[in-house]
Amino acid sequence: TGGATDSAGSATGGTGDTGGAGLPALPQTSRVPRLSHRQWENTIRDLFRLDATPGKSSLFIGDPISGGYDNNSEKLVVSATLWTDYQRAAEEIAEQVIGDPTILAAIVPAVAGDSDVKARAFIEQFGRRAYRRPLSVDEVERHLQVFQAGAALGGSDPFLEGVRTVVQALLQSPHFLYRVEASDTPDQDGRIRLGGWEIASKLSYMLWDTMPDDALFTAAGAGALETPEGVASEAARMLDDPRARGMIASFHYQTLQVDRYTKIAKSAAKFPQFTEAMRDMMVSETMMFVEDVVFEHPAGDLATLLSAPYSFVNAGLAPLYGVAGEFTDAFVKTDLDPTQRAGVLTQLGFLAANASSTENDPIHRGVFLNLQILCSGLPPPPDNVPPPPPPMPGESLRERIDRHTGKGTCGESCHGTLINPLGFAFEQFDPLGQWQTIDAGKPVDATGAWAFAQGLQSFDGAVELAKLVAVSDEAHRCYVGHLLEYGYARAPQAADYPEIKRLAEGSRDGMYSIKELVLELARSDAFRFRAPVEE
Numbered sequence: 165t166g167g168a169t170d171s172a173g174s175a176t177g178g179t180g181d182t183g184g185a186g187l188p189a190l191p192q193t194s195r196v197p198r199l200s201h202r203q204w205e206n207t208i209r210d211l212f213r214l215d216a217t218p219g220k221s222s223l224f225i226g227d228p229i230s231g232g233y234d235n236n237s238e239k240l241v242v243s244a245t246l247w248t249d250y251q252r253a254a255e256e257i258a259e260q261v262i263g264d265p266t267i268l269a270a271i272v273p274a275v276a277g278d279s280d281v282k283a284r285a286f287i288e289q290f291g292r293r294a295y296r297r298p299l300s301v302d303e304v305e306r307h308l309q310v311f312q313a314g315a316a317l318g319g320s321d322p323f324l325e326g327v328r329t330v331v332q333a334l335l336q337s338p339h340f341l342y343r344v345e346a347s348d349t350p351d352q353d354g355r356i357r358l359g360g361w362e363i364a365s366k367l368s369y370m371l372w373d374t375m376p377d378d379a380l381f382t383a384a385g386a387g388a389l390e391t392p393e394g395v396a397s398e399a400a401r402m403l404d405d406p407r408a409r410g411m412i413a414s415f416h417y418q419t420l421q422v423d424r425y426t427k428i429a430k431s432a433a434k435f436p437q438f439t440e441a442m443r444d445m446m447v448s449e450t451m452m453f454v455e456d457v458v459f460e461h462p463a464g465d466l467a468t469l470l471s472a473p474y475s476f477v478n479a480g481l482a483p484l485y486g487v488a489g490e491f492t493d494a495f496v497k498t499d500l501d502p503t504q505r506a507g508v509l510t511q512l513g514f515l516a517a518n519a520s521s522t523e524n525d526p527i528h529r530g531v532f533l534n535l536q537i538l539c540s541g542l543p544p545p546p547d548n549v550p551p552p553p554p555p556m557p558g559e560s561l562r563e564r565i566d567r568h569t570g571k572g573t574c575g576e577s578c579h580g581t582l583i584n585p586l587g588f589a590f591e592q593f594d595p596l597g598q599w600q601t602i603d604a605g606k607p608v609d610a611t612g613a614w615a616f617a618q619g620l621q622s623f624d625g626a627v628e629l630a631k632l633v634a635v636s637d638e639a640h641r642c643y644v645g646h647l648l649e650y651g652y653a654r655a656p657q658a659a660d661y662p663e664i665k666r667l668a669e670g671s672r673d674g675m676y677s678i679k680e681l682v683l684e685l686a687r688s689d690a691f692r693f694r695a696p697v698e699e
Contacts, residue, residue, distance in 0.1 A: 187353050188662055190690060190693055191658075191660055191690060192695055192697075193695070195694070196345070197237030197342065197653055199342070201221040201224055202234070202414075203235070204341075206372070207340075207375045211271075211294060212257075212267050218260075220253045223249065223252075224246060225245045225246050225249060227239065236649075238654055250341065254331070254332045254336050258332045261327065262321075262324040273286060279323055282323065283312075283315075284308060287299070287304055288304055290330075291303070291330075294334040294339075294340050295337070295339040296365045297365075297384075310330055310333050311330050314327075344362075345358060345366075347359050355689075355693045355696075356694050358692055358694065360388070363395060363691075364376040364381065364383065364384035366691065367398060367402065368402070370411070370686065371402045371686075372410070380398060392692065395692060396683050396686060399682070403682060414650075419536060419650075420450065420508060420536070421517075422450055426443050427443075430522075435595070439480070441480065446513035446516065447513065448476070449513060452476040453472075453474075453511065454508070456476070457678075464679060466639065468507075469678070470509065471506045471630045471631050472506070473499065473500050474497060474498060474499050475498060476498065477491065477496060478494060479492055479493060485498075486598075502627070503627060504599050506631060507630045509633075510630065512596070512597035513597075515590065515595075515597035516597045518532060524594065526587030526590065526591060527569070529586070529587040534583060537639055537642060538638040539642035552564055558604055559604060560603040562591055562608075565588075586612070588609070588610060589623060589626045589629040591609065592625055616632065637672060640669070640671040640672040643671070644664050644668045644681060659690070659695075660690060667684055
């Protein structure tokens with residue numbers, strides 16, 4: 165993920181079709197990215213027009229995701245165990261289908277004629293939605309043979325047995341389990357333009373984590389997705405749909421590592437006000453803040469996410485913020501003290517999750533900013549790193565950490581210049597995220613400096629740091645790289661760097677909101693084309 169910050173390449177990128185030899189290189193990408201478990205669940209729900217996901221993927225073997233997003237197509241493979249899981253789920257779903265008249269009515273078209281006529285209509289229409297493209301004549305015939313083989317098995321209703329067998333076959337097909345990109349004819353510039361049906365699927369799984377809806381299928385069939393403007397138009401429609409909020413939530417939940425909030429634990433002796441219920445409150449606070457910034461705030465940009473002095477507070481969290489007023493269990497958008505709070509990194513969840521049960525953890529706070537917010541590319545820590553030493557009398561936590569890892573120690577190169585200065589900016593927040601001014605009987609020192617691309621920048625406290633980060637090249641380049649990785653379901657490559665640079669500069673300069681960054685990614689060449697497969 166940190167590789168997205170590489171400044172390789174000076175091209176400005178571009179979103180439209182351009183001709184000639186000056187076209188930017190395209191990344192090498194998979195032609196058969198597999199659906200994630202979440203995408204499989206959502207697709208089953210929408211394919212059969214159910215009210216809720218079936219929940220069957222809870223029994224699937226987990227995906228070996230490490231250090232990336234859970235939709236990373238480079239990590240999503242089908243093992244022998246997962247194949248068995250798919251087979252079992254297909255059989256169970258097919259059994260449910262033929263036993264439920266409502267589901268049957270939703271997937272079997274009402275046409276006049278004999279069994280073969282009805283079966284062909286079912287295969288053509290349902291198969292088109294299952295494969296997310298029209299079936300070829302040969303595919304229709306082969307599935308009709310599958311239908312007839314199922315009907316020949318007997319049972320009380322041969323037609324239903326045929327439906328059962330076809331449903332089982334479709335749900336186990338690579339054309340259902342993978343998002344297949346079959347286009348393979350290079351254009352005059354040597355690039356392969358994805359077809360409208362392929363663009364429709366790519367767009368729907370990027371924005372909704374599910375199959376295209378009827379409107380997107382219609383756009384694909386009408387050729388409306390052949391231009392960047394057509395793709396952007398559909399993407400804008402989809403971003404206005406409530407389903408897009410799930411994509412934005414999932415991306416930020418993983419990028420900000422909000423799952424760590426669910427494991428927060430504090431010493432009952434030092435923090436008797438902490439309750440286990442606060443974990444979920446902190447998760448809700450951050451996710452409501454993210455949704456409000458992206459979908460409701462006039463700017464809706466990364467700078468707002470990193471520096472806005474408000475949040476969502478209820479009766480449980482208000483005392484931790486020192487906010488006066490009458491609060492209930494419901495979360496209310498609340499202005500916070502702008503001298504103490506600025507953006508998502510000064511919220512309780514981040515601060516409490518990056519602290520121990522008894523004291524702050526400036527090292528992990530600094531590491532998080534380096535890796536997830538600035539993509540500075542820290543080297544891996546050496547083996548057998550000893551813990552910080554016990555405090556000396558009257559020694560603050562900052563002084564102890566500096567004595568252990570700061571300048572003049574073996575950790576000076578990383579800690580002294582990269583990690584510690586960022587982490588120390590948050591020393592005015594205690595392990596529960598509450599504001600503090602004294603540590604070990606002396607005023608908290610939250611000053612520091614960090615070498616941004618714009619030069620060495622000094623700050624005093626997290627609010628000043630947040631404002632510097634919010635306008636930094638690093639933060640916008642890092643964020644766009646994360647967004648590309650999640651949206652494209654793959655790690656950034658060198659060929660992506662010019663486009664990442666272009667979008668990051670636009671984000672930094674206030675040209676692009678977060679929603680507009682998503683639209684730009686959807687209409688880019690890297691989304692609508694792919695490079696020929698290297699032999």
